[in-house]
Amino acid sequence: MGFVEYEAEGAVGVITINRPQALNALNSQVLDDLDAVLGAVDTAAVRCLVLTGAGDKSFVAGADIGEMSTLTKAEGEAFGKKGNDIFLKIESFPIPVIAAINGFALGGGNELAMSCDIRICSDNAVFGQPEAGLGITPGFGGTQRLARLVGAGMAKQLVYTARNIKADEAYRIGLVNSVYTQEELLPAAKKMAAVIASNAPIAVRGCKKAINDGLQVSIEEGVVIEEKLFGDCFESYDQQEGMANFLRKKDDPAKVKHVEFKNR
Structure with a gap:
């Protein structure tokens, strides 16, 4: 272009x-x-x-x-x-x-x-x-x-x-x-x-927003931004599958699989 x-x-x-x-x-x-x-x-x-x-x-x-x-x-x-x-x-x-x-x-x-x-x-x-x-x-x-x-x-x-x-x-x-x-x-x-x-795109996007937005405010306001973005990750496919895979690895390394994160 x-x-x-x-x-x-x-x-x-x-x-x-x-x-x-x-x-x-x-x-x-x-x-x-x-x-x-x-x-x-x-x-x-x-x-x-x-x-x-x-x-x-x-x-x-x-x-x-x-x-x-x-x-x-x-x-x-x-x-x-x-x-x-x-x-x-x-x-x-x-x-x-x-x-x-x-x-x-x-x-x-x-x-x-x-x-x-x-x-x-x-x-x-x-x-x-x-x-x-x-x-x-x-x-x-x-x-x-x-x-x-x-x-x-x-x-x-x-x-x-x-x-x-x-x-x-x-x-x-x-x-x-x-x-x-x-x-x-x-x-x-x-x-x-x-x-x-x-890595999980929901998490990466949340990390970028948390860092950028947090730099513009006080630490007290920044951690509130982080808490909200942290919470937004839960109940997503990426969070559930990422944590499930970690637990599989802890329980039995042979059960570990490659996680295809899906941004949802």
């Missing part, structure tokens, strides 16, 4: 930003295409997504500066809202999303990665929020998610200085979970996605 490709491999979906001639930079068309692809994902069949960029140089090099350079104040705010609306959709997407960051993740690219649940990267990845050097602030959630992920002090340092960091430093500060070679990255992301997809 235009600049964004999608392929389902069993219970794992792979979304690829495909604008390599511009290092996969985000313009309005790329954002629209990404929004459309997300809307077309069959979340009844696909249980985890991998998001990556085409080629071996760039995940997403940033928002398209050529497009942004002539925007008015109102148009700039509208462009920020377009990106934020789509990134919020990724953040709250029913199923987990893994960012496989295969090169540059600058500005909007870093913001896109941060909207995903899990970030892993190649050893040539470069991260940064260069906006202050361009006369603007981050506009797609960079000031908000970066501080939540790496702490306010480190986020302010990266945003104020507009400097880039390499994969090893991104790992050190907790921006990414792990670092792979370029060749290992996508297979590792797909393998992690397959493990997630093999």
Whole structure:
């Protein structure tokens, strides 16, 4: 679909930003295409997504500066809202999303990665929020998610200085979970996605919602969110069969069988 490709491999979906001639930079068309692809994902069949960029140089090099350079104040705010609306959709997407960051993740690219649940990267990845050097602030959630992920002090340092960091430093500060070679990255992301997809989808979705919603409230309110989602799992096929299989294993390991979770 235009600049964004999608392929389902069993219970794992792979979304690829495909604008390599511009290092996969985000313009309005790329954002629209990404929004459309997300809307077309069959979340009844696909249980985890991998998001990556085409080629071996760039995940997403940033928002398209050529497009942004002539925007008015109102148009700039509208462009920020377009990106934020789509990134919020990724953040709250029913199923987990893994960012496989295969090169540059600058500005909007870093913001896109941060909207995903899990970030892993190649050893040539470069991260940064260069906006202050361009006369603007981050506009797609960079000031908000970066501080939540790496702490306010480190986020302010990266945003104020507009400097880039390499994969090893991104790992050190907790921006990414792990670092792979370029060749290992996508297979590792797909393998992690397959493990997630093999677990009970009702539970995985509930865990995502509990963590995301709980981070926005006090611990007292957060545990109430968890209690509700915990309770919602009971009387489902997934809960009954998952626990029955555990008890079979405890009683007689020979009776253990592979559980095909059904999201009901």
